Each structure stands twice: as C-alpha cells, then as structure tokens.
Amino acid sequence: MSDEPSYAVGIDLGTTHCAVSYVDLDLSEGEEVAQHVLPVPQTVSPGSVESLDLLPSFLYLPKQGELAEGDLTLPWEKAPAFAVGEIARTLGTKTPIRVVSSAKSWLCHGGVDRRGSILPHGAPEEVPKVSPLQASILYLEHLREAWEAKHPEAPLDEQEVVITVPASFDPAARELTAEAAREAGFEQMVLLEEPQAALYSWIQGTGTEWRDHVQLGDVILVVDVGGGTTDLSLIAVAEQDGTLELHRIAVGDHILLGGDNMDLALAVAVRAKIEEEKGKKLDAWQLTALTHGCRQAKETLLSDPEVDAVPVVVPSRGSKLVGGSIRSELTREEVERILVEGFFPEVEADARPKTRARGALTQLGLPYAQDAGITRHLAAFLGKQVGATEDLEGFEGALPEGATFLHPTAILFNGGVFNSSLLSGRVGEVVNGWLEAEGAAPARVLEGAKLDVAVARGAAYYAYARRGQGVRIRGGTAQAYYVGVESAMPAVPGMEPPITAVCIAPFGIEEGSECDPAPQELGLVVGEPVEFRFFGSSVRRDDGVGQVLERWDDDELEELPEIQATLPAEGRTPGEVVPVRLRAGVTEVGTLRLEAIPREGHERWKVELDVRASGD
Amino acid sequence: MSDDNPSFFARIFLAWVAYFRTLFDADFAAGVVRLREGGPALPPPKEEEAPAEKPKPEKEAKKKEPPPVLKTAGPEAALQLLGLLQREGRFVDFVEEDLADAADEDIGAAARVVHEGCRKALNEHFTIAPVHASEEGERVTVEEGFDAHEIRLTGNVVGDPPFEGELTHRGWKVTDVSLPKMSEGHDPHVIAAAEVELS
Numbered sequence: 152m153s154d155e156p157s158y159a160v161g162i163d164l165g166t167t168h169c170a171v172s173y174v175d176l177d178l179s180e181g182e183e184v185a186q187h188v189l190p191v192p193q194t195v196s197p198g199s200v201e202s203l204d205l206l207p208s209f210l211y212l213p214k215q216g217e218l219a220e221g222d223l224t225l226p227w228e229k230a231p232a233f234a235v236g237e238i239a240r241t242l243g244t245k246t247p248i249r250v251v252s253s254a255k256s257w258l259c260h261g262g263v264d265r266r267g268s269i270l271p272h273g274a275p276e277e278v279p280k281v282s283p284l285q286a287s288i289l290y291l292e293h294l295r296e297a298w299e300a301k302h303p304e305a306p307l308d309e310q311e312v313v314i315t316v317p318a319s320f321d322p323a324a325r326e327l328t329a330e331a332a333r334e335a336g337f338e339q340m341v342l343l344e345e346p347q348a349a350l351y352s353w354i355q356g357t358g359t360e361w362r363d364h365v366q367l368g369d370v371i372l373v374v375d376v377g378g379g380t381t382d383l384s385l386i387a388v389a390e391q392d393g394t395l396e397l398h399r400i401a402v403g404d405h406i407l408l409g410g411d412n413m414d415l416a417l418a419v420a421v422r423a424k425i426e427e428e429k430g431k432k433l434d435a436w437q438l439t440a441l442t443h444g445c446r447q448a449k450e451t452l453l454s455d456p457e458v459d460a461v462p463v464v465v466p467s468r469g470s471k472l473v474g475g476s477i478r479s480e481l482t483r484e485e486v487e488r489i490l491v492e493g494f495f496p497e498v499e500a501d502a503r504p505k506t507r508a509r510g511a512l513t514q515l516g517l518p519y520a521q522d523a524g525i526t527r528h529l530a531a532f533l534g535k536q537v538g539a540t541e542d543l544e545g546f547e548g549a550l551p552e553g554a555t556f557l558h559p560t561a562i563l564f565n566g567g568v569f570n571s572s573l574l575s576g577r578v579g580e581v582v583n584g585w586l587e588a589e590g591a592a593p594a595r596v597l598e599g600a601k602l603d604v605a606v607a608r609g610a611a612y613y614a615y616a617r618r619g620q621g622v623r624i625r626g627g628t629a630q631a632y633y634v635g636v637e638s639a640m641p642a643v644p645g646m647e648p649p650i651t652a653v654c655i656a657p658f659g660i661e662e663g664s665e666c667d668p669a670p671q672e673l674g675l676v677v678g679e680p681v682e683f684r685f686f687g688s689s690v691r692r693d694d695g696v697g698q699v700l701e702r703w704d705d706d707e708l709e710e711l712p713e714i715q716a717t718l719p720a721e722g723r724t725p726g727e728v729v730p731v732r733l734r735a736g737v738t739e740v741g742t743l744r745l746e747a748i749p750r751e752g753h754e755r756w757k758v759e760l761d762v763r764a765s766g767d
Numbered sequence: 768m769s770d771d772n773p774s775f776f777a778r779i780f781l782a783w784v785a786y787f788r789t790l791f792d793a794d795f796a797a798g799v800v801r802l803r804e805g806g807p808a809l810p811p812p813k814e815e816e817a818p819a820e821k822p823k824p825e826k827e828a829k830k831k832e833p834p835p836v837l838k839t840a841g842p843e844a845a846l847q848l849l850g851l852l853q854r855e856g857r858f859v860d861f862v863e864e865d866l867a868d869a870a871d872e873d874i875g876a877a878a879r880v881v882h883e884g885c886r887k888a889l890n891e892h893f894t895i896a897p898v899h900a901s902e903e904g905e906r907v908t909v910e911e912g913f914d915a916h917e918i919r920l921t922g923n924v925v926g927d928p929p930f931e932g933e934l935t936h937r938g939w940k941v942t943d944v945s946l947p948k949m950s951e952g953h954d955p956h957v958i959a960a961a962e963v964e965l966s
C-alpha cells in the first residue's frame with residue numbers, strides 16, 4: 152500500500168449526530184473537488200441494518216439477554232456488546248437509564264472526571280458505565296469500521312483525516328478528543344473548529360468565487376447552532392501579498408444550548424396544554440414522541456407562512472392506536488412566542504445572559520446554559536470581542552470611536568435550526584439593529600448550505616486544503632493561557648492567599664509551533680503530582696510569555712480545569728523540590744502541549760491538562 | 768440420420784452392410800446387442816463428448832412445453848416491510864383495530880400517526896414516481912408498442928393504436944428499493960416485540 156493518501160476525510164463528531172464526508176484526491180484539482188458523504192451502516196431496529204448519512208451519537212448498554220442473538224449484528228461485528236447509532240437512540244427513549252447521550256458535552260465538562268466511568272449519568276449500579284472518553288472512542292470506532300467496510304483498499308490511518316471540535320472546547324477537551332481518535336485507530340489526524348468547518352463548507356459551496364463575496368476588512372460572524380451547542384466565531388478577511396486571507400480572530404464561550412432544547416421547549420408547552428385540556432399525564436416516552444411530533448410541526452410552520460396550526464398526535468404506547476392517541480396542535484403563535492421570542496429575543500447590544508448562582512449540586516449534571524436567549528449570548532460575545540481586530544493589518548479605524556461591540560459585516564449561519572429563514576432572519580434583524588444604533592452598515596448574510604452535514608463537508612474540504620489545494624483559514628489558539636502562582640505574601644486569616652497569573656502561552660499560537668519557556672520558576676515535588684490553577688483569556692491578545700497579572704476582571708480571565716505535573720523519582724530523592732519552568736506549544740494535531748523543564752539538564756515532562764483524569 | 772422408416776430395398780442394403788459390420792466392427796456389434804435388448808443404439812455419451820452429438824428431436828421439446836412459472840416471493844422481504852410500516856407508522860396496530868364504534872375524531876388522530884409514519888417509511892426505502900407524467904383528467908395518446916405493464920387500457924378497448932383517452936390514474940412506479948439488511952439470526956415474523964415495562 153502506498154503512503155500517499157487517496158482521500159481527505161472530514162469527521163463531524165457531533166453532540167447529537169456524527170457524519171463523515173470525504174474528498175477523492177485523485178479526482179480533485181484546485182477548487183474542483185469530488186466530494187461525497189459516507190453512508191454509515193448502523194442497526195436501526197433489532198436485527199436490521201441500514202446505511203444512513205448521520206450516525207446519532209448515542210450509545211446503548213443492553214442488559215445481558217435483553218436483546219436476542221443477532222439483534223445488534225453489524226457488517227463488521229457479529230455480536231457487539233453495546234449498540235451505537237439509531238437503535239441506541241430508539242431503545243434509549245424507552246429505557247433512558249441505559250443510554251449515553253451528549254457524551255461530547257461531558258467531554259468538555261471540567262467539573263467531572265472525564266476518564267471516569269460516569270455515564271449514563273445517574274444510572275443504577277447494575278448498569279455498566281463508560282467514560283465520556285470511551286463513548287467518544289466507540290463512536291469514532293464505528294465510523295472507522297464503516298469507512299473500512301466501504302473502502303477496504305484505503306485504511307483510514309493512511310488518509311488525511313480532520314475531526315471537528317467546538318471552537319469553544321477547552322485545551323483539555325481538545326486533548327481528550329485527540330486521545331479518543333488515537334484510541335479509535337486514527338493515527339494521522341488533525342482537529343478543526345466547527346465554525347471554521349462551516350465557513351470552509353460555504354467557501355466550497357461558492358465554487359471558485361468566494362473571493363467575489365467578501366472583501367478586505369470584512370468581519371464574518373459565524374453562528375453555528377447545533378443539536379446541543381451554540382458555537383460562535385469571528386473570522387476576519389485580511390490581505391497578504393495581494394491575496395485575500397481568512398483569520399479566525401475570536402471564538403465564543405461554550406454554550407450548551409441547541410436545536411434539541413428548542414424542540415423540547417415546544418413539546419413541554421404542548422404537554423402543558425394536553426395536561427390542562429385533557430387531564431392526561433404524559434410519561435417520558437410520550438414526551439419524546441411529542442418532541443418528535445413538535446419538531447415536524449415546527450418545520451411546517453416555519454417554512455409555510457400560510458399555515459396557522461399543525462396537529463400533533465402523541466401515539467398510544469399500547470396497540471390500541473385509535474382512542475389511545477392524544478391529539479393536540481402546535482400553533483404559529485406558540486412557535487413564535489417560544490422559539491423566536493424565547494431563544495432569539497430582540498435585545499439591545501448591551502444585553503448580557505442572565506446567570507443564577509449555581510447550587511453546589513448542579514455541577515453533577517451538565518452545565519446547560521441558564522439563559523436560553525441566544526441573541527443575549529451573541530451580544531455578550533460581540534461586546535467582549537470589541538478589540539478583536541485592533542492589531543490586524545487593514546482593520547485600522549474599521550470600528551468607529553466609542554463602539555461598544557465588534558461590528559460584523561457578514562453573517563454565516565450553520566445548523567439545522569437555521570433551515571428556517573424566520574430564525575436566521577430574526578438574528579440578522581437583531582444584529583443589524585445594533586449596528587444601526589452605532590451608525591454602521593447592516594451585515595449581509597452569506598448564503599450557503601445549512602445542511603446537517605455541512606461541518607463534515609467543510610472538514611473534508613479543509614483536509615484537502617491542507618495539502619496546499621485551496622484556501623485556508625488562519626487561526627492559532629483563540630486564548631492566551633496563564634498558570635496561577637501564589638504570591639509570596641503574609642497569610643491573612645480568612646483570606647485565600649492572592650494568586651497572580653503568569654502568561655505561559657500568548658494568543659494565536661499556530662499549529663506545530665512552540666513558545667519560549669516562561670522565566671518564572673515553579674517548584675515541583677519529586678514523585679508527587681503537583682497541581683496548578685490554570686486560566687485562559689480570549690481578550691488579552693498582547694500578553695507575552697512571562698507577563699504577570701496581579702489582578703483581572705471576571706470576564707477577562709476564565710478559570711480552566713487545573714493542570715498537573717508529576718516528576719518521576721528516577722535519580723532523585725522523593726519529596727525533593729525541583730525548580731522547573733513551563734513551556735507551551737501547539738501540536739500538529741491542534742492540541743495545546745505543556746511541558747515542565749528543570750533548570751538543569753535537557754529533560755522535559757508532560758504536564759497533564761486534565762487533572763481529574765489521573766488525580767481522582 | 769432422420770429416416771425413421773427405410774424402404775424395403777434400403778432395408779436389404781442395410782442388412783447387408785450390418786451383416787459385415789457386425790462381423791468386423793466390435794463397436795457396431797455392441798450397438799446391435801443394445802438394440803436387441805431394447806436400449807438405445809449409442810452408448811451413453813462420455814462427458815467430453817460434444818452435446819451436439821446428442822439427438823434431441825425438436826418435436827419432443829414442443830410436445831412437453833414446461834408449465835408457466837408463477838413465482839412466490841420469499842416471505843422475508845414482505846415481513847420486513849410489514850415490520851417497517853408497523854415500527855414507523857403503527858400500521859398493523861391501526862389495521863387490526865376494530866373501528867366500528869370509534870369516533871371519527873379519534874380515527875383521524877390515529878390516521879395522522881399512521882400516515883406520517885408510513886410515508887416516512889416509504890420515502891426512506893422506496894423511490895416512487897408516477898408512471899405517466901401528465902395530469903390526471905388530461906387527454907393523452909398511447910402510442911403503438913406501449914408497455915402493457917406500465918399502461919392499462921380500460922373502457923372501450925377497440926381499434927388500433929395510437930389510442931386517445933383520458934388519464935384516470937397516473938400510476939406509481941418504484942424506481943429504487945433499499946430495504947434494511949437483516950442479520951442471520953433475526954426472526955422477521957416478529958414485526959413488533961411485546962413490551963413489558965419494569966418499574
């Protein structure tokens with residue numbers, strides 16, 4: 152087998168769905184690209200296998216004997232011990248204690264042990280558990296098997312593979328995704344942020360003409376609302392040697408809020424109506440069925456302005472369908488009130504998401520966004536990133552004096568939610584209202600495909616572009632990173648010792664590059680894991696390595712999961728304190744790498760980004 | 768070698784030739800022995816022998832024309848489809864139910880479940896297109912040599928093509944079928960498993 156890859160493969164490892172797209176390298180030249188979507192064989196009902204474009208990111212852990220022999224047989228495995236895909240989702244609606252869902256959101260949850268067997272969350276003891284990491288490995292393994300069943304001549308580890316992650320994933324979640332990919336047998340792969348993948352998909356959709364649609368000085372706002380998360384990014388159009396270049400200049404916070412929340416909100420409203428009008432209680436399965444019905448009704452209402460109400464029926468669970476089913480309806484007024492006003496309210500540019508103080512117990516579940524108003528999250532993002540273009544060549548004076556938020560000049564929508572022009576239209580109106588208030592021109596909408604597979608397609612296109620064919624978005628890290636060091640100050644009773652933050656990695660480090668070690672020395676205890684507080688900033692673009700911050704605003708620095716270094720005891724006395732310096736770099740894969748370097752010698756020790764993994 | 772009944776003189780010549788060949792040709796003699804015993808004159812053909820050597824009278828083939836074959840489709844695909852319609856659209860539940868005393872409103876609600884689900888099942892597994900592109904009610908022409916599988920003539924069926932008539936039904940044609948694959952051990956007779964909820 153030749154070493155030269157035949158395909159560029161893009162994998163969208165989504166919160167609710169996975170998809171694979173690929174470019175045939177032998178048939179592609181320049182911006183003419185031969186691209187396909189890989190149909191993924193999966194069990195759809197016991198004993199029956201179908202190939203679908205999407206693989207639902209669900210894992211079902213059946214009880215022994217619960218399913219008959221051959222019920223889960225796949226083209227590449229006779230008797231898998233668990234189920235992945237459509238069947239897992241279906242079985243999970245009736246047996247929620249055995250289904251793992253949203254593993255990806257758990258992968259980015261710093262409050263839990265992400266390598267620990269904690270899923271399904273809250274399941275009884277008897278149910279086997281997996282870690283968020285393992286669940287991700289299983290989804291990727293399924294995709295690899297699906298690929299290799301179709302392309303036995305081209306094993307995936309010999310192809311150019313790109314796996315997407317949310318732009319808002321923290322360094323530990325990126326590292327865990329890369330680890331899952333290695334475990335699943337993807338030797339050669341790189342990570343790509345989903346909003347960038349969406350933009351690549353748009354670029355590809357314009358054929359060779361994307362340069363006609365944007366110009367120097369443009370700031371593209373990518374609003375990507377997936378099934379479970381909302382991901383925001385800003386991409387600037389700059390110029391280098393006379394050709395247009397794309398720079399990803401900022402990414403938003405991790406917002407656990409997506410299309411599924413919207414469908415559920417509609418279902419809960421209709422359920423309330425049913426319970427009030429018919430006096431019938433709905434169980435969890437019926438709510439799922441209702442959510443399904445509401446999703447379809449919503450699509451009809453959003454696409455056809457002539458329709459005022461769509462009937463929604465909750466089927467009976469028993470075989471008596473007539474009389475046992477409950478009919479209700481979803482009205483246009485409800486969709487507009489709940490979806491448009493609830494998730495995309497008209498707010499001012501200075502609006503900020505409401506936050507409630509979380510009780511200690513809420514940390515056990517997923518940290519869902521407390522404010523469902525996506526436009527408020529958007530206002531907060533643009534407000535926070537007002538200075539994102541300050542240092543970019545060609546953007547001097549782009550923002551008027553006294554601007555309170557960064558002015559986007561174009562918007563790209565991605566995700567199935569925006570199949571409805573009502574919702575994308577509302578976001579556009581709101582943003583343009585803000586722009587008008589500051590005397591700026593309205594942002595135009597970049598028309599493109601809002602398909603479920605746009606991210607996978609964009610990822611495959613990027614895998615292709617990386618080979619030097621076509622345009623690339625420049626990015627680098629979207630945060631500067633800091634390590635927390637206790638100040639040498641006399642202790643004051645009742646007060647935590649003050650912490651200073653030392654910058655170890657500046658903003659915008661490109662893949663495959665390394666920083667100088669920070670001059671400050673930290674003490675590591677030989678043979679014992681030592682933990683450090685770790686921070687990221689998406690706004691401090693000018694801090695260099697070694698910069699010390701004595702104090703900072705709450706929204707300036709965000710605390711990340713602690714990092715941990717363990718010095719092996721070889722040739723040293725356990726308990727001895729060794730001074731080290733920290734050095735940061737970004738791997739070719741796209742993950743942050745931290746190393747501890749002792750004052751003497753040439754040794755380097757890896758610093759773990761995900762402390763709880765080895766700590767707990 | 769088609770003369771079934773040689774004339775008298777031909778038989779004299781044949782007897783003359785046969786006398787000497789029986790004496791001097793061992794193979795020929797063996798054939799005569801087989802004939803006397805009521806068997807065929809030629810030895811059963813060896814495998815290498817060309818099949819053209821076999822005398823297969825055409826008349827015989829015409830006399831015993833095989834009966835028309837009426838195929839029975841295997842039950843598996845039918846059961847699979849039934850399972851699909853039940854799973855997606857509760858088809859069997861609905862058809863098995865007694866509707867005599869049910870209110871039309873309840874039937875309507877249930878029909879929505881069945882319609883939506885069965886439509887999804889059909890759309891996902893079959894590509895269905897109308898046979899005739901014209902609108903129903905339009906006058907259409909059926910040309911000579913039309914495919915009788917695709918077009919059914921009804922009513923006053925006389926005369927010669929081209930025929931003129933009204934399109935009463937556009938017809939449906941499945942252009943593509945993609946049924947799920949089934950695992951070997953799976954029993955397709957169970958189109959919906961009984962459900963027992965543990966509490």
